[in-house]
Amino acid sequence: MRSQAGSRSVLLLFLLLMSLFAGAVVQAQEQNSPNSGFNFTKIDLQLLDDINEVDRQVAKKGLIFENPDLQAYMDSVCKRVIAERPTPEKVQFRCLVLRDPMQNAFAEPNGTVYVTTGLLSLLENEAELAGVLGHEVTHTFNRHLYLENRSMRKKVLTINIINAVASVAPGGPGVSSGVQLFGAAAQLGAAVTSQILIASVYGYSREKEQEADTAGLSAMVAASYDPGAMARSFELLDQGSRYEFEPFDSFYHDHPKLAERRKFALDFATAHPVTGARQAAEKDYLLQVAPAISYNVTADINGRRARSAVRCAQRLVNAFPEEPKYQLLLGDAYRALGAKTTTLSEEELTRHGKSEDRKNFFSRTEQEEQKRLAEKPEGQAALKENQAQAEKLYLAVAQSNPNYADTYRDLGFLYEEQGRYPEAAAVYRHFLDIVAGTSLDHLRVERRLANVQKLNDLTSPAK
Incomplete structure (x- = not known):
């Protein structure tokens, strides 16, 4: 039977934990109120240190696509959407290109914004890029990641307080076990930053995403970009899913749904027309980002995303038909397609089809998958057509550029x-x-x- 002293210790522990939790909530509410500035806590500073270390590791591992001309272009667009807004404390804005064929962009609280080569390859013009950057820098301006970090820590703490109290309930372990569990909870809280990094990549709550969309659209208007371009970028993201099976779900489809975000952007564009909007020609944009797209075509080929590779390489060929390296890229993409069709079939677009594709992706090698497809008449026809397209492109280059x-x-x-x-x-x-x-x-x-x-x-x- 538990002693009275043990029961009093349990009660004191519970009251101590609840007071700590209540104090943390009040402190966060005061710091996040509209009438006060953002005051850094130890938790925020620890997150900032972790984020800076992430940036160092990304650079150390060569994950940044380094091209001086492309970087200058990214910097110029980023500066336009930031405009004259004062830079928040402990922020230095940098818009970097990440070597990643997945179509993502995310911002960190220190001001680093990463746009993947996959997303640059999907967008059509500078205005769409401005919309992406305007959205992402809002997450930094509004301290979204810090707030998300605090919120997640509070949730973790709440759960573990409940566990600690349950552990010292009648019939449960003694007070010492409860203290040990609370120590484990503190350790868990210290590891939450890794989950926060995941949140920064895969999206925030619906409310924070809408807030970033609104501010991003306003930034586009202030910089003389057509805000309707953001709506088009959502449309492109939705269309892209019809060309390539994605083994991993993209956050764009969940925070919130693309159709909702597209409608909101269209309504905003209608209500905020821009007179004399900046020219946003696709060829001008492709001229700036072509190095990243070229890299991404090869990455797509190596990552079993030949359909995306064909689509991106074809854009470069259409824009620059006299450039032999782009014709070779397109030929390589068709050759990599092998027995695959250029687009997903209606069956593959169903829930069952996606499930089967996911299973095949992880259970079969590319060679095994090609062999399976080539056993079917439609696969044989696709193989013949894709190889013919590749040969045609190679021979055209050989004729126009024999050396x-x-x-x-x-x-x-x-x-x-x-x-x-x-x-x-x-x-x-x-x-x-x-x-x-x-x-x-x-x-x-x-x-x-x-x-x-x-x-x-x-x-x-x-x-």
Whole structure:
């Protein structure tokens, strides 16, 4: 039986915990009231340190897409949407491009805004980019991540107070166990920042997202961008899901629904027309972000997202038809498609189809998936068409730029995949003749050449 002293200790513990919790709530309410500025707490400063360390690790691991011209462009658009607003304390705005084919953007409380190469590849013009940046910097201006951090910590603390009290209830463990559990709760609270980082990537509450949309639209109007471009960006995000299966859900579809956000942006644009809006030509935008899109096409190919790769490379070819490297990228994307169709089928767009695609993505390699698709008539037809498109693009480059060595390397890859070994050997040799040992790929192509020659000997009729 528990002693009276033990019961009094339990009561005192409970009252102490509740007073601590109540004090934290009052403090947060006072600091977040409209009539007072944002006052940093130890919790906020710890989060800031963690965020700064995240930035250091991102840079250290080479995840930032570094291109001086692109960075200057990102800085210019970012400055326009920030305009003359005073920079908050402990904030230094930087708009960086992240090497990531997923279509995301997120802001950190220290002022770092990350836009992925995947999202840059999806957007059509500068006004849409301005809408993204205007939305994201609002999260920093309004201290959303700090507030989310405080909120989550309060929730964690509340849950663990309840657990602590339950642990010392009649029939439960003694007071010491309750104290130990509260110590564990404090440790858990210290680890919440990792969850907060997830929140910054995958979106905030509906209210905070709407707040960021509203402020972002206002920033677009102030910078003479057409606010309707934000609505178009939501439309593009929704359309993009019809081209490529996503193994991981995108936050854009949940905070709140894209259709709601698009309607809100359209209504705002109607109510706030911009006279003499900045020109937002797609070709001008593509000229600035083409390096990131080129990188992203290769990342999509390597990440089993060949449909997205085709779509992005085709945009570059349409805008710059005389640029051979973009034609090669498109050829590579078609070659990577293999037995896949260029768009998802109606069946694949259903809930069941998405579930099957997710299961196949994680249970099969790309080679296994291609083999399965090629066993079906529609897969065989897709393979034939995609390889024909790739060959057409490669040969067009070879004709217009006969000394562009990479053309023959990629054409050799295609012929090798098709079992056309003599033709593969011929274009591999041509590649090696042009580069004369100066290309980083020459050793790889030499090995490929030796392999196709061996395969040709094995498959050739005996003399």
